[in-house]
Amino acid sequence: MWRNKILAILLALPSIAFSFNEEAPDSLSEVSRPVTQIYNLEAGGVRILDTYLSPLYYSGYSLALSGVWTKALPAHNPRRLTMRFDASLRADFTDNPGRTASMYALEADFSWGLARRWKLPYGLQLTAGGSAGVEAGVIYLPRNGNNPASALASFDIAATASLSRVIALGKVPVLLSENLSIPSFSLFFSPQYGEPYYEIYLGNHSGLIHAGWWGNHFGIDNLIAADLDFGSTALRIGYHFRVRSSFVCHTNISRTSHAFVIGVIPRGLGLKPKPSPKTININALY
Incomplete structure (x- = not known):
């Protein structure tokens, strides 16, 4: 009897070893969640209205530097939840319709x-979430003697969404994406109509912070981008539509820009296959 048991165990050993060998690559696989860095340069046209400074629209050009950092979170399923940081610095140079005065804006x-995120049919990926952010800046009109500047400051809770798909352009993988952000609740700064900043400096701090929603503090960021992954580096080409507007205390501030975007993604997106079977890369963008 014991001889039959030993013989059965010896016959079962090869199949047991084979099953362990099949599971080894998965158990030894390392999950990599790289930080994808995107650095952009934006240039385009802008239109500004700030009735605290002038009743006229000023139009001109806008320049911006921006950065995006994304990463899949180490949750139970890192393919589902992503995190991102966004930062930008923009400068606007505008003139009034008669080209007799110039207005400048600086904002960070x-x-x-x-x-x-959800994986959809036809290779589409959909994301939906939210973000919290701060914006601060100044609009400057040199020709105004009493009130030459208007301060900008807000804290925003925004709804975000994106839709993306990977295609091939010849031998180059391309990530097409549509990215949308809409501030939905805000706390923003605005003085009373005609209130000089000198009065604020002297201590008149009443009624400077306002609660904002789509009706009195509207904004939108819409970025359409194509990321060409060359392996070690990726190139971004896109279009950025941006609106910031507020109407409170009989003061209307509006800034609308259309910009061409060109950016670089160091170390690429990882869309090209690499011979590293023991590492599973989970990118936050696709």
């Missing part, structure tokens, strides 16, 4: 957000 913003 930073946001952090989370998004849930």
